[in-house]
Amino acid sequence: MKASHSEFKYLDSVDRIKEILNSSDNNFEEKGSIPSRDSLTYTNGFYVKCSAMFVDIRGSKELTEKHRRPTLAKIYRAYISELVAVMKGHPKVSEINIQGDCGLSYR
Numbered sequence: 088m089k090a091s092h093s094e095f096k097y098l099d100s101v102d103r104i105k106e107i108l109n110s111s112d113n114n115f116e117e118k119g120s121i122p123s124r125d126s127l128t129y130t131n132g133f134y135v136k137c138s139a140m141f142v143d144i145r146g147s148k149e150l151t152e153k154h155r156r157p158t159l160a161k162i163y164r165a166y167i168s169e170l171v172a173v174m175k176g177h178p179k180v181s182e183i184n185i186q187g188d189c190g191l192s193y194r
Contacts, residue, residue, distance in 0.1 A: 103129055121181055138179075142170055 115132040
């Protein structure tokens with residue numbers, strides 16, 4: 088779900104939680120792939136076949152002790168560039184999320 092700012096209201100939260108917990112057990116549709124963000128709501132749910140791949144630079148903390156800018160920037164840029172290229176190379180990857188030196192793709 089794409090985040091957009093809205094004021095948090097405690098009582099609205101309680102109502103949403105109650106509605107979800109009291110909803111029908113039949114309110115979950117089988118899907119062959121992850122549905123678009125636009126089709127996700129608080130009142131629906133989907134069963135999907137999904138895989139996730141998590142990639143991280145082993146020992147990346149030590150890189151900051153050995154290297155400084157711009158060398159670190161080049162290392163991270165090369166790593167992220169290739170990480171994205173590999174993940175985009177699979178036809179079923181629908182989303183890529185990079186946080187720091189770790190990448191996660193969804194299918």
